[in-house]
Amino acid sequence: xxxxxxxxxxxxxxxxxxxxxxxxxxxxxxxxxxxxxxxxxxxxxxxxxxxxxxxxxxxxxxxxxxxxxxxxxxxxxxxxxxxxxxxxxxxxxxxxxxxxxxxxxxxxxxxxxxxxxxxxxxxxxxxxxxxxxxxxxxxxxxxxxxxxxxxxxxxxxxxxxxxxxxxxxxxxxxxxxxxxxxxxxxxxxxxxxxxxxxxxxxxxxxxxxxxxxxxxxxxxxxxxxxxxxxxxxxxxxxxxxxxxxxxxxxxxxxxxxxxxxxxxxxxxxxxxxxxxxxxxxxxxxxxx
Amino acid sequence: xxxxxxxxxxxxxxxxxxxxxxxxxxxxxxxxxxxxxxxxxxxxxxxxxxxxxxxxxxxxxxxxxxxxxxxxxxxxxxxxxxxxxxxxxxxxxxxxxxxxxxxxxxxxxxxxxxxxxxxxxxxxxxxxxxxxxxxxxxxxxxxxxxxxxxxxxxxxxxxxxxxxxxxxxxxxxxxxxxxxxxxxxxxxxxxxxxxxxxxxxxxxxxxxxxxxxxxxxxxxxxxxxxxxxxxxxxxxxxxxxxxxxxxxxxxxxxxxxxxxxxxxxxxxxxxxxxxx
Amino acid sequence: xxxxxxxxxxxxxxxxxxxxxxxxxxxxxxxxxxxxxxxxxxxxxxxxxxxxxxxxxxxxxxxxxxxxxxxxxxxxxxxxxxxxxxxxxxxxxxxxxxxxxxxxxxxxxxxxxxxxxxxxxxxxxxxxxxxxxxxxxxxxxxxxxxxxxxxxxxxxxxxxxxxxxxxxxxxxxxxxxxxxxxxxxxxxxxxxxxxxxxxxxxxxxxxxxxxxxxxxxxxxxxxxxxxxxxxxxxxxxxxxxxxxxxxxxxxxxxxxxxxxxxxxxxxxxxxxxxxxxxxxxxxxxxxxxxxxxxxxxxxxxxxxxxxxxxxxxxxxxxxxxxxxxxxxxxxxxxxxxxxxxxxxxxxxxxxxxxxxxxxxxxxxxxxxxxxxxxxxxxxxxxxxxxxxxxxxxxxxxxxxxxxxxxxxxxxxxxxxxxxxxxxxxxxxxxxxxx
Numbered sequence: 001x002x003x004x005x006x007x008x009x010x011x012x013x014x015x016x017x018x019x020x021x022x023x024x025x026x027x028x029x030x031x032x033x034x035x036x037x038x039x040x041x042x043x044x045x046x047x048x049x050x051x052x053x054x055x056x057x058x059x060x061x062x063x064x065x066x067x068x069x070x071x072x073x074x075x076x077x078x079x080x081x082x083x084x085x086x087x088x089x090x091x092x093x094x095x096x097x098x099x100x101x102x103x104x105x106x107x108x109x110x111x112x113x114x115x116x117x118x119x120x121x122x123x124x125x126x127x128x129x130x131x132x133x134x135x136x137x138x139x140x141x142x143x144x145x146x147x148x149x150x151x152x153x154x155x156x157x158x159x160x161x162x163x164x165x166x167x168x169x170x171x172x173x174x175x176x177x178x179x180x181x182x183x184x185x186x187x188x189x190x191x192x193x194x195x196x197x198x199x200x201x202x203x204x205x206x207x208x209x210x211x212x213x214x215x216x217x218x219x220x221x222x223x224x225x226x227x228x229x230x231x232x233x234x235x236x237x238x239x240x241x242x243x244x245x246x247x248x249x250x251x252x253x254x255x256x257x258x259x260x261x262x263x264x265x266x267x268x269x270x271x272x273x274x275x276x277x278x279x280x281x282x283x284x285x286x287x288x
Numbered sequence: 289x290x291x292x293x294x295x296x297x298x299x300x301x302x303x304x305x306x307x308x309x310x311x312x313x314x315x316x317x318x319x320x321x322x323x324x325x326x327x328x329x330x331x332x333x334x335x336x337x338x339x340x341x342x343x344x345x346x347x348x349x350x351x352x353x354x355x356x357x358x359x360x361x362x363x364x365x366x367x368x369x370x371x372x373x374x375x376x377x378x379x380x381x382x383x384x385x386x387x388x389x390x391x392x393x394x395x396x397x398x399x400x401x402x403x404x405x406x407x408x409x410x411x412x413x414x415x416x417x418x419x420x421x422x423x424x425x426x427x428x429x430x431x432x433x434x435x436x437x438x439x440x441x442x443x444x445x446x447x448x449x450x451x452x453x454x455x456x457x458x459x460x461x462x463x464x465x466x467x468x469x470x471x472x473x474x475x476x477x478x479x480x481x482x483x484x485x486x487x488x489x490x491x492x493x494x495x496x497x498x499x500x501x502x503x504x505x506x507x508x509x510x511x512x513x514x515x516x517x518x519x520x521x522x523x524x525x526x527x528x529x530x531x532x533x534x535x536x537x538x539x540x541x542x543x544x545x546x547x548x549x550x551x552x553x554x555x556x557x558x559x560x561x562x563x564x
Numbered sequence: 565x566x567x568x569x570x571x572x573x574x575x576x577x578x579x580x581x582x583x584x585x586x587x588x589x590x591x592x593x594x595x596x597x598x599x600x601x602x603x604x605x606x607x608x609x610x611x612x613x614x615x616x617x618x619x620x621x622x623x624x625x626x627x628x629x630x631x632x633x634x635x636x637x638x639x640x641x642x643x644x645x646x647x648x649x650x651x652x653x654x655x656x657x658x659x660x661x662x663x664x665x666x667x668x669x670x671x672x673x674x675x676x677x678x679x680x681x682x683x684x685x686x687x688x689x690x691x692x693x694x695x696x697x698x699x700x701x702x703x704x705x706x707x708x709x710x711x712x713x714x715x716x717x718x719x720x721x722x723x724x725x726x727x728x729x730x731x732x733x734x735x736x737x738x739x740x741x742x743x744x745x746x747x748x749x750x751x752x753x754x755x756x757x758x759x760x761x762x763x764x765x766x767x768x769x770x771x772x773x774x775x776x777x778x779x780x781x782x783x784x785x786x787x788x789x790x791x792x793x794x795x796x797x798x799x800x801x802x803x804x805x806x807x808x809x810x811x812x813x814x815x816x817x818x819x820x821x822x823x824x825x826x827x828x829x830x831x832x833x834x835x836x837x838x839x840x841x842x843x844x845x846x847x848x849x850x851x852x853x854x855x856x857x858x859x860x861x862x863x864x865x866x867x868x869x870x871x872x873x874x875x876x877x878x879x880x881x882x883x884x885x886x887x888x889x890x891x892x893x894x895x896x897x898x899x900x901x902x903x904x905x906x907x908x909x910x911x912x913x914x915x916x917x918x919x920x921x922x923x924x925x926x927x928x929x930x931x932x933x934x935x936x937x938x939x940x941x942x943x944x945x946x947x948x949x950x951x952x953x954x955x956x957x958x959x960x961x962x963x964x965x966x967x968x969x970x971x972x973x974x975x976x977x978x979x980x981x982x983x984x985x986x987x988x989x990x991x992x993x994x995x996x997x998x
Contacts, residue, residue, distance in 0.1 A: 009469060010384030017381035017444055018396065024437040025403045031414035041996065042636035043654060043955030048997075058995055063987055064963070090308065098302040105555065106548055107309035110316055113547040115498040117518050118536045122319050126529060130800035131738075131812065132331045134318065141334070151802040151973035167312065172555055214560045218442070221404045228500045235625070237748040237966040238802070238973055248409040252629050254959025255636065257413050259995055264410020271405030279398045331815070353600060354621065412633070420639050504626065505633065508641040509590045509618035520595045520621040528811070 029268070035261035043255045055262035064246055069270070071155060072242040076223045078159035079166060080216055086163075087170030087215070088208060092200070094171070095178045105175075112168035120232035123161045124150065154238035161229055166222075170215045177211035178204065217278045224271055243267050316540075323347070323533035330529035346534035354517055356538055362428060363513035363542075366503065367496035369432035370439065371489055377436070378443040379485070383473065385444075386451030387459065397448065400441040408501045419506060426508040434506065435496045443492055449560055450484025451477070486553045490546075497543050514539045588616040589643040589877050592631050594864065595621050597830065598696055598904045599646065602885060605893060609884050615877045624751065628958070635660050635869050642869060643878040647692060648751075649683040649863050649936075650951045650958075656686035662868040662875055664690045664882065671883050675908045680863050683936050692865035693886040696826060697906030699859045699930035700759065700950075702846040703813065703831055704820040705839060708732045708739065718926075719847045719857075722763070722788065725820065729796035732819030741796030743818035744789070747805035748969035750961025755860060755950035756822070757968055761785040763850050763858035767940040768952050773998045777964075777986040787978045790971055802973035814838060822848060824862070825930055828923030829901050845926040847933065856941055860950035861934035863906070906931055956996045963988045 036055050039048040059065060094105060111119065127133050128149035136146035149157040181204065189199050225244055234240045236249065247267060251260030310317075322330050324342045332340075350356070385393045415434070416425075424430030454477065462476045478485075500515040507516055521528070521535040547554065593599045599621070606617045620642070622630060631645045635655060647655070655661050667673055673681075673690065680697040684690060702725070704716055712731035717724070729741030745756040758768070766781035776782065793801050796819075798812055806823060810830055813821045814837040821827070834840040848859035866885060868878045884890060888910060894903045900920035903911065905927055911917055912928045921927075939949040946952045951961065964985040971981035 006388050006469070007390075010388035010390075013380035013384040014396070016377045017400070017440060020377060020437060021400055021403050021440060025406065027418065028406065028411035028414040031417070032411055035413065039997070041955065043632075043658070044996070045658070058991075062991055063984070093301070093305050093308065096301040096305070097298050098305050099298070100302065100306065104305045104309040106551055107313040109547070109551060109554075110313050110544065113494060113498075113543045114316065114540050115500060115515060115518070115543075117500045117515060118539055119315070121518070121521075121532060122315055122536060125532060126318060126322065127315065131798065131817070132333075132529070134335060137333060137335050146799060148800045148802070148973070151800065151969075151975075164312070164315070173560060176555065217401075218560065221401065224405060225407050225409075227409060231625070234803075235748055235962075235966075237969045238975065239970070241966075244407050244409055247407060249959060249962065251409060251413060252633065253962050254992060254995075255632065255955055256959070256995060261410065261413070264407055267407040267410055268405065271407070272402060275398075275402045275405055279401075353603070354619075413637075416633060416637050416639065420637060425639055426641055505630065508592070508620050508630075512620065516620075516622075519623055519626050521623075 032261045032264045035257050036265050038258045040258040040261070041256055051258070055258045056265070059250075059259055059262045059266060064241060067239065068241050068243045068246040071239060072224070072244070072270075074155055075159060075162070075226065075240075075242060076220060078155070079162045079223055080219060082159065082163040083166045083170040083219065084212060084215060086167055087174050088205070088212075090167070090171045091174035091178050092204065094175055108171055109168040111164050112166075112172075114165065116165060116228040117232055119165055120161060120229045123157075123164075124233045128157060150234055151238050154234050154240045158229060158233065158240055161233070162223065162226060166219055170219070173215050174208060174211050177208050181207050213278075213281050216281075220274060220278060224267075224274065243270065316544075319533045320537050321533075322530055323537045325530050325533075327528070327530045330533070346530045347538070349531055350521075350535045350538065354520060356517070359512060359514045359517040360542065362507075362511055363497055363515075365428050366431045366435060366511070366513050367493050369428065370435035370496045371492045373432060374436045374440050374443045374492060375447075375485065375489060378440060378447055378488075382444050382447035382451055383477065385448050386454075387456070397445060400444055404438065404441045412505060415502075416505070425506060426511050428511045431503060431506055431511060431513075434502050435499055438499065438502070439492045439495055442495070443488055446488045446491065446560060447481075447484060450481055450488075453484075454480050483553065486550075487555075490550055490554045494543060494547065587614070587874070587877055588618055589874050589881060590618045590620060590641065591644040591646070591866075591881070592620045592622065592627060592642045593646040594624050594627050596624075596864075598826070599864075601894065601898065601902070602695070605890075605897070608893060609881060612884070613877075613880055615880065617881065625749070628751075632958075638871060640869070640871060643872045643874045644866050644868055644881060646695070646864055647867050648865065649680075649861065650751075650948065650953060652684045652692045652865060652867060653686045653947070653953055654955055655867070656689075656691040660870055661691040662870050662872075662878075664693055664868075664879070667693075667879070667883055671887060672910075675888070675910050677907065677909055677931060679861055679931055679934060679936070680907060683861060684863060684865050692863075692867035693882045694863040694865045694907040695886055696904035697861075697863040697931060698824045698826045699861055699906075699927065699934050700756075700823055700848050701825050701828075701859060701926055701930045702820055702822050702848060703828060704728070704844050704846065705732070705816075705818070705842055706844045707839075707842040708819045709844070716844060716846050720849045722849045722851050722858075725822075725849050726788075726792060729792060729820060733796045738817055739819060740798040740812075740817060741819045742792055743798055743804065743809040743812050743821045744793050744801065745805055745809065745823065746793060746797075746801040746969055746972040747803050747808070748962060748965040749805065750951060750958050750965060752805040752965065753968055753972075754961040754965040755862075757786065757789060757965075758950045759848065759858040759860050760789050762856050762940050762949065763848075763854060764788070765851075765854050765856070765941040767942050767944045769944060769946060771943060771945050773945060773993065775986055775989040775993065777982050777989060782982055783978065786968065786971075786982055790978050793972055794974070797972075802969045822858070825923070825927040826905060828927065829905065829921065832922065833901065845923050847926065847930060854941060856939075857933055859930050859934050861931065861936055862950070956992055960989050960992045963992065 037050055037052060039051045041048060127135050130136050130146045130148045139146045185203060186199060189203055227244055230236060230240055230245050236245045247260050247263040250256050250263055323346055325340050326343055329336055329340045385397060419425045419430055458476060459472060462472050503513050503515045504519060518535055518539045521532050603619050610616055634641045676694060677697060680694045681690060684692045684694060702720060709716055714728050714731060733741035745753045747753055761782055764781050764785035766779060766785050767776055770776055798817060809821055809823060810827055812818050813831055816839045828845060831837050831843050832840050848857045850857040866882045868875060872878060888908060891903050891911060900917045912924060918924050934949055936947050936949050946954060951957055967981040967985045970976055971978055
């Protein structure tokens with residue numbers, strides 16, 4: 001039929017989205033790359049000329065660089081691990097027959113509606129505070145010494161806070177996937193005498209693989225740029241300085257825009273490495 | 289045939305699920321409870337759960353310090369505006385990707401997602417300079433555009449996966465009946481896509497509402513949303529738990545209520561194509 | 565093409581942005597008690613002048629980031645910015661601030677405390693008007709001191725502080741001998757640690773701008789600070805800043821607290837503090853044989869960014885908010901003890917104030933004892949007591965501060981912290997082209 005006609009129409013329909021995103025990507029990216037080759041110190045008069053690759057070299061040779069990369073990966077990995085493991089268990093649980101399923105589901109997804117700043121503030125002050133926090137009271141109730149969460153186990157604490165925020169998202173996607181699982185298949189397996197555990201590992205989990213990759217992809221995109229949670233809780237102390245936070249410190253605290261921009265370019269490269277890796281997986285799944 | 293479920297198993301499920309649900313919800317509940325305490329009760333040892341003198345004074349203090357309604361209104365406009373604008377741009381794009389796919393469709397989609405990985409802190413300086421040049425600083429319009437752009441890839445992807453679920457034969461049939469492109473979209477596609485569009489709308493409204501980097505950095509007085517409202521309570525001044533709780537409750541209440549009322553739509557649609 | 569698209573989209577949306585009113589100034593400020601009080605009193609200003617005021621109240625770190633970003637890019641978002649003694653001379657040197665040399669006679673600029681005036685000026689011209697000023701001093705619990713059988717001298721030494729802290733600590737009852745800042749940040753722990761270092765004879769840089777954190781003086785100062793906080797400090801000290809310590813002190817959990825003099829009015833206010841009637845004050849400590857004391861000098865001040873269209877209205881506001889009349893207005897509505905301190909000489913000559921504020925004398929003495937132009941024993945190329953007035957300081961102070969914070973958290977020794985801080989500072993200075 002009018003394939004050609006609809007082809008060009010399709011292109012026209014895609015144009016606004018593509019053009020806008022292209023602009024959103026290229027304009028700041030070009031400017032960032034431009035700054036990254038400059039000595040650009042706003043508090044010392046701004047643009048102080050071209051300096052070649054110096055910012056790039058300086059950014060990676062800084063003693064803060066590799067620890068920041070490591071923290072970034074641990075944070076993202078930790079949150080992914082917790083949200084997916086707990087999310088799978090939770091979605092299996094929520095799929096079981098029970099009373100008040102709707103209400104439980106509401107309770108579970110509620111953290112997703114809380115803005116990151118608020119959740120970080122609430123966790124930091126009302127739960128993790130070593131003197132007045134609720135967890136400190138709980139520890140004292142059992143006769144234990146309260147944990148100084150944000151300084152003793154800072155990265156774990158951050159993983160905990162961020163996982164709490166993202167668990168609902170993972171659970172929801174996994175739950176919709178589980179609900180689409182053919183129950184006859186499970187019943188057949190049950191009749192054949194498969195234990196609940198093997199039913200879970202051989203039927204449920206494979207069925208969820210596609211949903212899991214999607215959770216990984218979307219969460220990674222958001223988690224790589226985590227900022228508010230760190231800013232509110234530790235401000236990058238105690239080894240919680242991620243790459244994003246390091247760039248923030250270079251640009252806004254040290255007011256070294258050139259150096260920070262070089263860091264920004266590295267962050268984009270890292271994000272793209274992760275992205276290519278992820279998209280290999282998801283891309284396959286998108287065809288399915 | 290439905291699986292036979294023993295009552296005992298159902299009771300066990302219910303107890304465990306409610307326990308886990310309440311545990312996850314607890315931080316929010318605790319925040320709301322604390323907002324009704326006095327500052328002294330808020331740090332009382334042992335903690336007080338329900339038996340304290342309920343008071344509204346924290347809300348009064350917070351409201352006196354900052355005009356809540358103005359921040360709320362800005363949040364509504366920014367989140368709503370960026371979501372609607374995003375849908376306007378994304379629906380045609382997602383439609384064409386889903387129904388007139390080409391060899392490059394998948395690449396375009398993945399490229400779009402990759403733009404979301406641009407670290408915001410890295411490009412704050414350029415964006416700020418552009419905003420000054422265009423006079424967009426501290427305008428709701430400027431924020432609507434930025435937040436729309438940030439969420440656009442997610443919107444396109446979500447819609448794309450919904451549209452792909454719609455069987456192509458229906459469209460073929462409509463075309464046979466002489467429906468043009470416009471009719472096709474308006475009368476055939478849209479009704480089928482409503483659940484998907486609704487959940488896309490909700491998810492993006494939530495993401496836009498909670499966005500805290502750009503909304504804080506590109507606003508001053510006139511267009512500051514609730515994320516900025518909360519930024520003035522984020523450090524303690526003497527005793528502050530109750531006030532912080534009240535401000536937090538005020539900041540999250542609207543979206544929490546919206547989320548609860550619409551959770552069915554959200555849940556139904558939130559698949560990202562996870563379900564084949 | 566993109567620009568056009570963005571622009572037209574923006575203009576459509578801008579319709580939703582509301583209408584501007586007659587004359588409105590926008591003020592960025594920090595969310596501390598005195599500033600919030602000022603917001604409450606703004607209607608007096610509007611009644612007098614007809615100028616409306618829009619407030620952007622932010623937490624300190626967010627505020628600094630916002631205003632620095634805005635002024636460095638000439639963003640023009642604010643007509644008045646609340647800034648500190650650190651930013652003022654640096655920004656003034658860049659011609660980013662409007663000089664405040666033409667305030668009316670009735671304002672009586674000569675009444676501003678000389679130390680404050682010096683710290684907020686550049687080349688002899690005032691660029692920011694102090695809203696309140698502070699030094700640091702020892703605040704202590706007179707009842708606990710008595711129980712411990714000790715008497716706090718007006719000018720204690722560090723060894724006495726250590727002795728008193730040991731005597732007052734009672735962990736079973738959650739009473740900690742000394743509360744000190746441990747939270748990382750150039751305006752948080754580094755402000756305090758730098759004053760300790762000064763009082764131990766250390767300095768940040770030598771005259772060739774080489775970082776000096778590897779010297780024995782720093783080693784001694786940091787070890788002493790760390791020992792104090794580890795042995796007699798509250799749990800979680802590594803995340804405690806000014807506000808957290810204030811809260812602890814008000815709850816009666818600290819025996820001593822060395823911090824900003826402005827805290828004095830909060831800890832003696834019976835509405836907020838459970839220990840209001842048993843607080844004593846003393847000068848910040850020194851070390852035997854070294855005459856530099858560990859007290860700093862700071863002011864939160866109001867400044868006008870150059871290029872604002874509302875310069876006159878902004879000046880009128882500053883003229884109102886930092887005037888003697890404003891002090892009287894606060895006294896009338898909130899009582900003399902709650903007047904913003906440390907900005908004007910006349911306040912310290914007012915007998916009503918001296919009577920209402922038991923901490924007034926010690927505050928004034930502490931401010932007078934501080935000299936930002938000669939902060940250290942050995943000569944230095946910089947100005948500033950608890951900060952170094954160079955643009956790189958915010959970055960340096962915060963990265964170094966994180967190392968010391970990790971030390972307080974027990975994650976590294978003082979040697980390791982100093983070693984790493986020295987490396988980081990050297991890197992930052994090199995990146996800045998020293």
